[in-house]
Amino acid sequence: MRFSSLIKVLQTGDAGLRWSQPGADPWLSGAASLEQAAADQLSFLEKGNALTAALGESSVGALLLPDQQNLIDCAGERGIAFAVFSDPRLAFAEALDRLHPRRRPLAELHPTAVIDERAVVGPGSAIGPRVCIGAGSRLGAGCIVHPGVVIYDDVIVGDGCELHANAVLHPGSRLGRDCVVNSNAVIGSEGFGFVPTARGWRKMPQTGLVVLEDGVEVGCGSTIDRPSVGETRIGAGTKIDNLVQIGHGVSTGRGCAFASQVGIAGGAKIGHGVILAGQVGVANRAVVGDRAIASSKSGIHGEVAAGEVVSGYPAIPNRLWLRCSAAFNKLPDMAKTLRELKRATPQ
Amino acid sequence: MRFSSLIKVLQTGDAGLRWSQPGADPWLSGAASLEQAAADQLSFLEKGNALTAALGESSVGALLLPDQQNLIDCAGERGIAFAVFSDPRLAFAEALDRLHPRRRPLAELHPTAVIDERAVVGPGSAIGPRVCIGAGSRLGAGCIVHPGVVIYDDVIVGDGCELHANAVLHPGSRLGRDCVVNSNAVIGSEGFGFVPTARGWRKMPQTGLVVLEDGVEVGCGSTIDRPSVGETRIGAGTKIDNLVQIGHGVSTGRGCAFASQVGIAGGAKIGHGVILAGQVGVANRAVVGDRAIASSKSGIHGEVAAGEVVSGYPAIPNRLWLRCSAAFNKLPDMAKTLRELKRATPQ
């Protein structure tokens, strides 16, 4: 599409278009990073972006820019078409949706799908090949269910959800509207609960629910367990990356983001807007306050206060941890100094 | 069911019913945690349970209690029906099985299943839609195979096993009786073995077996690799959580429990009753003694003695690690003190 047509569309979006200079109004066939963009591609820059220098050498066709004079000047001098936005990253996201519109599968039930006669599928939903839907399960309107998805009995899926290939929803799964479950993810599997007995581990039946509130996304291969009683609950708009484990009875607030390979053990309570970086672990029944952030690989026990940034294992405030880590690397020197001082000190 | 009927059933169980006071003999429709339980729900308490205070405010209908006088008194005063057990948690597990009986699928081969003519399926087994079973593979009696499971050639599955949706069993998988393989788990995949050559990595063929002894359970998305020769063996009654990796040639004893995201590298030898908490790593050929426990995120090399509790990376005895970790957080202070002492000490 022409850059000028794209700008017209973005004008109605959320990114805050300020003004634009479409110049030669290039035809855009796609988008790329600034270094790799060709004359028929779109790119973007953010405030203070380290790539600013690259702008001078880029062959990009059109740019989404922040309101930053040196960038605007440079684009202007080089004759690159551009538009200025309050949030150029958001503008880029909206532009990608236009440049690469997603093809929606036909709203049909593929003849190879195995849908129990006691299951309900809402209008406008597309059920792909080899999908299985069990007794008593209900899908809302406008859902997309990709090939190989298995929905057990007693599952409820709200309107507008997308379930990717080979994902599995176990009994007791309750999805709100507009959720995305990515390929090979498993929702509602049995929590890891066993009672020690003289004859070995005895399974504690896991009969509760897993509730994904509206707009939750679950990454590929991630697993969210159902509890013995009560529910596991993921707050609205929370985004979960690939290979994340969420144990039975965990609850999270709204708008959290959990990066890949995070593990949250049973019964942990996570507040709103919490960000856990890659490979973070949260122990059983830990409590994490709103907007707390844990850096990668940290391990959380006990309690983290709202707004706190923690690191390390066991996790401590990030600033302290940075100093402790720096000191850790000097431990051999410290030990040596200590030995020397000991020798030099009369006992 | 009525509480009195439930008690009659539990009397024949393993939880050690001592006595009961069914009171108004409430009708129970389910179970819940003490804080959330309603008048038609069952709950339980354990000795020294921190929830004791909650009992005074609970609306629970009936309780499974330990033999602890203050709890019994409180339940009695509040007119809550109760029964006293040696192991109220185990009683609760048995009660959940009664209150939420699992529906067993019909023992039939679904017409969409693709079963090789040289495969054998035992009597009373239920083979769900879209299951594939390869040549020469044998399933015992009374198995449940959920939709989308793929069983390659040369797999043996004992009686009473349950294989959940989209799980995969590769050639050389040998499952005993009553094993559970959860959704999207992979058994018998090729171990990660490559020989370095001048032309790059050359695959070492992985031709051995993966043996799951009786009663082993494998969590969602977990992977257990076959070795080049010999076997990978998981001891009877061992329970494995979600997203766990077990490398080629690993052997574990009976009754182990491995929490989510544990990784055990090739050739490690794990004793009986070993407990590995979340995200623990065990290195190649490490040896872990019976009943050892590793706390979350610890990394085990070399050898851990029987009964030892270890933590940290590299893992050290837990008590020492607790003291070292506490000291770690004071490293900046220690470094400062050290500098001051150095200044104050004549060299």
Added chain:
Amino acid sequence: MRFSSLIKVLQTGDAGLRWSQPGADPWLSGAASLEQAAADQLSFLEKGNALTAALGESSVGALLLPDQQNLIDCAGERGIAFAVFSDPRLAFAEALDRLHPRRRPLAELHPTAVIDERAVVGPGSAIGPRVCIGAGSRLGAGCIVHPGVVIYDDVIVGDGCELHANAVLHPGSRLGRDCVVNSNAVIGSEGFGFVPTARGWRKMPQTGLVVLEDGVEVGCGSTIDRPSVGETRIGAGTKIDNLVQIGHGVSTGRGCAFASQVGIAGGAKIGHGVILAGQVGVANRAVVGDRAIASSKSGIHGEVAAGEVVSGYPAIPNRLWLRCSAAFNKLPDMAKTLRELKRATPQ
């Protein structure tokens, strides 16, 4: 097969046969480790192998040996057939391929496969039951696609690839020749990219490519994400173990090896021949030089120089880390000494 026949085959291989003494020329039905091998089994030893002592007690039928006199003498004295190779491990790999030849499925499209009419499947490819192949996707010649694999639209798979059961390839996946994607792995899933807005996380569309160059292998349950623009690229001959996460926009060189549960965050640049041990994490946009090695559980930020060996979190040179870790275990003692010195030192 007879040992002498096997030797003839290995003579044409890459393992460098020097000479052999087939003795009684035993019939070999398989292979085993030295301790477990029976008279009809093959085994091997490497230089400086700790199992040398085991040779005296082994019942092995035939051996592949390095050019090491004491091993050769011992095998000769015990009358064990043997052959001497420059690289006995490589010879063993080649021997296993002969002793356990892989059965290739028939080159046919199974009638239950759902192949879009706009998809192309090359000659000699075997498409198993319940496979789905979407519009515009193209598979090369001689591929093996196991049951339950889902290939979305717009995927290209080169000649000779093998895709294991229930693996998923998303749009934009580009596989070279001779790649292996193991069971339940997911290629080309959407990168974890969201723009924070006043109304919560807004998905950044992920429209780029995932390129697996020739000979790449991806383990079970592993996930490789596509980026918003540009590509995620895995270099030729790189081997990836189970449950590994590779984020959007990552690039790796040729011949890398990533062990299980490694996580590489978005935009990281990994050189050629890099080895990451189990559970290693690499942070966003980190840069790892050629042939660098990271030991298990280490966490890499920033930059690692070519050839460096790093450990710990944050990762530091392995030698320093070994000394720091040793000192860590003595922290309580150091703290005590420090307190004593402080008392003894006039302030």
